[in-house]
Amino acid sequence: MREIRIRFRKTGRARYISHLDLTRAMTRAVRRAGLPIWYTEGFNKHPYLTFAAPLSLGFEGLAESMDLRLLEDVPEDEIVRRLNAVLPEGLAAVSAAEPVHKAGELETARYRLTFTGELSQMAAFLAQDAILVEKRTKKGGMKPVDLKPSLAGAVYTPSQDGEGIMEVTLPCGSNETINPALIAAAYNAFVKECTGVEQAADCRVLRTGLFCGENLPFC
Amino acid sequence: MNPTLEQLFMKVQKPGRYTGGELNSVVKEKGAVGIRFAFCFPDIYEVGMSHLGMKLLYGLFNAQPDVWCERVFAPDVDMEALMRENGVKLFGLESRDPIDTFDFVGFTLQYELSFTAILNMLDLAGIPLRSADRGDGCPLVIAGGPCACNPEPIADFIDLFTLGEGEEVNLELFELYRRHKATGFHREDFLREAAQIEGVYVPSLYEVQYHEDGTVASVTPKDGAPEKVRKRIILDMDAAYYPDRFVVPFIDIVHDRAMSEIFRGCIRGCRFCQAGFIYRPVREKSAETINAQSHALCENTGYEEFSLSSLSTSDYTELEKLLPMLLDWAEKEQTNISLPSLRVDGFSEELAAKLNVLRRSGLTFAPEAGTQRLRDAINKNLSEPEILDTAKKAFSAGWTAVKLYFMMGLPTETLEDVAGIAELAQKIVNCYYYNPNKPKGKGVNVSVSVSCFVPKPFTPFQWEPQDTIEELEEKQRHLRVSVTTKKVSLHWHDAQVSFLEGVFARGDRRLCAVMEEAFRRGCKRDSWSEHFSLQTWLDVFRDLGLDPAFYANRRRDFSEVLPWDHLDYGVTKAFLAAENRRAHESQTTPNCRQSCSGCGAARWKGGVCTNARN
Ligand code: SF4
Numbered sequence: 001m002r003e004i005r006i007r008f009r010k011t012g013r014a015r016y017i018s019h020l021d022l023t024r025a026m027t028r029a030v031r032r033a034g035l036p037i038w039y040t041e042g043f044n045k046h047p048y049l050t051f052a053a054p055l056s057l058g059f060e061g062l063a064e065s066m067d068l069r070l071l072e073d074v075p076e077d078e079i080v081r082r083l084n085a086v087l088p089e090g091l092a093a094v095s096a097a098e099p100v101h102k103a104g105e106l107e108t109a110r111y112r113l114t115f116t117g118e119l120s121q122m123a124a125f126l127a128q129d130a131i132l133v134e135k136r137t138k139k140g141g142m143k144p145v146d147l148k149p150s151l152a153g154a155v156y157t158p159s160q161d162g163e164g165i166m167e168v169t170l171p172c173g174s175n176e177t178i179n180p181a182l183i184a185a186a187y188n189a190f191v192k193e194c195t196g197v198e199q200a201a202d203c204r205v206l207r208t209g210l211f212c213g214e215n216l217p218f219c
Numbered sequence: 220m221n222p223t224l225e226q227l228f229m230k231v232q233k234p235g236r237y238t239g240g241e242l243n244s245v246v247k248e249k250g251a252v253g254i255r256f257a258f259c260f261p262d263i264y265e266v267g268m269s270h271l272g273m274k275l276l277y278g279l280f281n282a283q284p285d286v287w288c289e290r291v292f293a294p295d296v297d298m299e300a301l302m303r304e305n306g307v308k309l310f311g312l313e314s315r316d317p318i319d320t321f322d323f324v325g326f327t328l329q330y331e332l333s334f335t336a337i338l339n340m341l342d343l344a345g346i347p348l349r350s351a352d353r354g355d356g357c358p359l360v361i362a363g364g365p366c367a368c369n370p371e372p373i374a375d376f377i378d379l380f381t382l383g384e385g386e387e388v389n390l391e392l393f394e395l396y397r398r399h400k401a402t403g404f405h406r407e408d409f410l411r412e413a414a415q416i417e418g419v420y421v422p423s424l425y426e427v428q429y430h431e432d433g434t435v436a437s438v439t440p441k442d443g444a445p446e447k448v449r450k451r452i453i454l455d456m457d458a459a460y461y462p463d464r465f466v467v468p469f470i471d472i473v474h475d476r477a478m479s480e481i482f483r484g485c486i487r488g489c490r491f492c493q494a495g496f497i498y499r500p501v502r503e504k505s506a507e508t509i510n511a512q513s514h515a516l517c518e519n520t521g522y523e524e525f526s527l528s529s530l531s532t533s534d535y536t537e538l539e540k541l542l543p544m545l546l547d548w549a550e551k552e553q554t555n556i557s558l559p560s561l562r563v564d565g566f567s568e569e570l571a572a573k574l575n576v577l578r579r580s581g582l583t584f585a586p587e588a589g590t591q592r593l594r595d596a597i598n599k600n601l602s603e604p605e606i607l608d609t610a611k612k613a614f615s616a617g618w619t620a621v622k623l624y625f626m627m628g629l630p631t632e633t634l635e636d637v638a639g640i641a642e643l644a645q646k647i648v649n650c651y652y653y654n655p656n657k658p659k660g661k662g663v664n665v666s667v668s669v670s671c672f673v674p675k676p677f678t679p680f681q682w683e684p685q686d687t688i689e690e691l692e693e694k695q696r697h698l699r700v701s702v703t704t705k706k707v708s709l710h711w712h713d714a715q716v717s718f719l720e721g722v723f724a725r726g727d728r729r730l731c732a733v734m735e736e737a738f739r740r741g742c743k744r745d746s747w748s749e750h751f752s753l754q755t756w757l758d759v760f761r762d763l764g765l766d767p768a769f770y771a772n773r774r775r776d777f778s779e780v781l782p783w784d785h786l787d788y789g790v791t792k793a794f795l796a797a798e799n800r801r802a803h804e805s806q807t808t809p810n811c812r813q814s815c816s817g818c819g820a821a822r823w824k825g826g827v828c829t830n831a832r833n
Contacts, residue, residue: 013240016228021235021469025242028467028521031552039553046523058229086521088242088467202226 001038002070004079005099005219011060011206014090019054025088026066032086035079038069052103052218053172053210056179061207065218067099100219101212109172110209111180115164117201118191122156122164125190133186135178147186150178169214180205224307224315231298235470236264239312242467243519245281245288246313253285253400254393257311257318257358259326261336262746264292268466269474271528272364273327276385278462286393289313289321290466293336294343296744302343309344319345322396324358325389326377328366331723332716332746334373334734337362339743341376348735350378350423355406361392367420368450368497369676369783372723374422375731378410381418382786383450383497384483386460388418414444418451420786427728427782433769435727435780449787450497454825456483456504461512464519476524476557477516479509481541485530486811486827488818490598490802491587491629493675494530496795497788499820501534501811501827506541513545517554524555532558534812582613585624588632589639595805596631598798603643610647614654620664621647627694627711628672628686630802637694640667641701648706668710669698671717675724676783677790679798682775685721687768688714715753719745721771727782730770733759791819 010017017025027047030037039045052065074082079096087093115122125131131147154168170178184203191200210218228234249255258277260267267273273290280288289311294302301307308317318324324346326337338348346360347353353360362370363381370380381388392413399409414421424444428436440446453459465477484501485494504512509527517525525545529535542556549556584606588594591603610621625640644665651663671691674680686694691714702709723730737759744750760767775781777796784792794817801808808816811827821828 013238016234016238017469018235021471024471025467025469027523028242030521031523032518032521045553057234086242088469089240 002073003099004068004070004076004096006066006068006079006083006096007094007219008064008066008083008087009060009062009092009094010055010064010090011062011092012090014088015058015060017091018057019051022054023049023051025091029083029087029091030068033079033082035068035074035082036070036072038071050103052106053109053177055207056181056205059180059205059207063094063207063209065210067103097219104174105212106210106218107171107173107213108169108211109207110167110169110211112206112208113166113168113180113183114204114206115166115184115187115201116162116203117199118197119158119162119164119201121191121194121200122158122187124194125187126151126154126156128190131186131190133182133189135182145178145182147178147183151183169211172210224310227298227301227305227307230301232295233264233470235468236292237294237298237312239290239315241469243464244290244313244466245277247281247287249287249314249316251285252287253397254283254287254323255311255316255321256280256286256288256323256325257291257321258288259291259318259324259337259340260329261293261326261333261340262329263295264468265470265472267292268468268472270327270329271478271480272385274462274465274478275460275480276389277466278464279386279460280389282460283390283393285397287313289318291318291340293340293744299339299343309340317344319358321358322400324360326360326362326364328362328364328370328373330746331366331372331720334366334723335738335742335745337373338376338734338738342738348738349375351375353378353406355404357406359396359406359409363389365493365497368493368786368788369724369726370420370422371427371728371782372726372730372734374728376734377422378406379413380420380422381451382420382448383418383788384453385451386453388416388451391416392419411442411444414442417449420448422728425785429727429729434775435782435784437780438782438785440785447785447787450789452502452789452823452825453483454502454823456502457508463512463515465516465522467520467522474526475522476526477513477520477522478526478528479513479516480504481509481527481529481532481535483529484826486534487531487600488598488798488808488810488816489587490596490679490798491626491672491675493678496677496790496818498530499789499818500823500825502825503536506537506544509541510544514548517549517552523553524557525549526557582610582618582620583622583624584609586643587624587626588629588636589625589641589643590636592805593629593632593636593639595807596802597629598802598807600807600810603646606643607646607650610650611654614651614663619651619661620666622666622668623647625667625669626672627669627698628691628717630672630674630680630683631805632694634694634697637697638701640669640698641703641707644702644707645704648704651706663706665707666710667702667707669695670712671714673717673721673724676781677788677795679795679802681725681781681795682777682779682799684774685718685771687772688718691717713748713751716745716748716751718767718771719751719753719756722767723770725782726770729765733763733765736763789818789820789822794818 037047040048050067055061076096080093083093132144134142135145137143150170156166158164188200212218280286310317341348360378362377363385367380410421413419414424426439430436482503484498486501489495587599644667647665674683740755
């Protein structure tokens, strides 16, 4: 049995696929591709698939990660080719290879956030000493977190057509994760407080990479 | 800021209902197609996407190079509000183009309570509700499906109906449309010519006159439209189109699996069942065809589950041949075959175990009525010993739950028949406790579901009065006190909803005004109990001077002109009347394989009518 890590893109219309639905879509894709995949044993047999760091509904990703187990050897480029022949619009396999890192070694993710709307307060927003937001905890409660440490390394570039692009690395591991939607929410809250404008900006999220530590690509 | 569709998607529950882009959905080059068709299902995505007929026609239409068929479903409350707020018109899932720019907007009519959802969808699309108000630039609004057998309550809103099976008649409509489009399309000319195609009913070409008492006096065709419009059927099921792929949804839907149609029609002739009459005669597919189509479907969808579809799967004559063929590849490919409640006793235990027949569906029976006398009256051929025998077998194999389906308000029903429901359930409970191998420490659960009988057109009961809401509720109370054990759980349908369904089912054209007014007052999701308001409907009826009981609770005379008499589904009125009389004498009628009862469907010279009998 061979463990294989597929890296794939989830873009365009596919970004509305929730994580639960993605598992089902990938299961069926693997079946259509006719890959000799390992099924879990037991009453309710299903192909074994695991994903690193589920992507929220609405976000796009360029280097998502899914592990599966093959019962026979299939050349890696053929895995990619067979999957791409049967994947729906917006999902595309990029590579297939034996995993190097364990899922638990994943620590951060890099995002490109594209802001649209009223962006004139961005510099002031980022210059704050602390950027406190409420974050949902696993137990269902809320707790405050400071986004400032994560945003310290963020690079923000206003573009010509009135959009603003932010490149930012956020914790994305088993100990701590920060959902990039919190940044947009914090910015909107900030603008509302300064100017009274509600829902000033919209933000599209693209996850560009997964890393162990700050810079070692997860693979 | 006027949000784009994309921004709306982020604000609604389950955006996957509206985004499109699913595997096997068809996207064509706009400029390269001549006919754009919006296939509209007047219910939400999860319901509509589960429907086999839609998958079939979607595949067939898109197999025509110059036709692009897209899917459209009723948006849920949240999406509808956002669309109205932002001026977004109803759009096709594939192109996201507003459907008022399409050539055809086609609705499938699966249940009467979806009628107002159709009005809502037309309204959301920006298409005038009434055919009479549509100009040459408007799409043709067409409809088909089982409820087209009495389309009168929505006759003013639909330009034309197709009766019977849609595979051929729609392609003929497209052909006519191409010709008209090439020479300059005029709605009225098109409709007049379309009415000459067999199976096409153009309601505006028929004038209805009423007697003083509100019954129909006459229905008169004009402009050369046929006196009687006959339904279409496909005779050779092996040669008929069947899709080799389904659109595979991302979100969970009601029936998320591959399905193969194995035959059309039903041999049984249960007198309450409209499907058993309007789809006659029975026409089967060969086991080889089904096997090949099923395998292709599973390969092209990746579905892990697969089912056979028909009105009564255990009546398929080649089942014993088909199942091993299916199992041969399904086992290798880890695909589950699920079968609806089959008569398990017909199978070897080995086969039944492999199929997971019981695991998937549980043990279910539909006796429909509580006593043998009433079962004879409705021609439901299922006897008490048969039920008890199968239940015993299942209990000794370790099963502890049984589901029973009944109807209440059937013609000739007495309180004794109602109490019979409780008695039958009790006998099943007793079977469980007499069983020496019963699992230790486990009780049995017999769940009894009771729906309210609604008399339907083209059935022997089309003349019968429906029980009033009060009568039905009285019977429900009687059943409740007749059940004396906690092992039996009771569930029933809302009598109010069934009443409205009964009004629409046998309604006439005057209901169009009621329909429109009720829609204006907010009735647009009647098939969802949380949105259903009988009071609103009653108010509209009162304000428009019509009596709903006239439609639902009145006994018709055999000589009365029924609002659907100008439509011909093959089964003759004389046969239905004879069946009605037999019902009142509790006389059963043999099924089509035992002997032919001369229902009229033999005129097509095909299917079971021409099969050899033994
Ligand atoms: S004509 Fe006879 S065999 Fe054919 S459908 Fe009717 S009753 Fe059945």
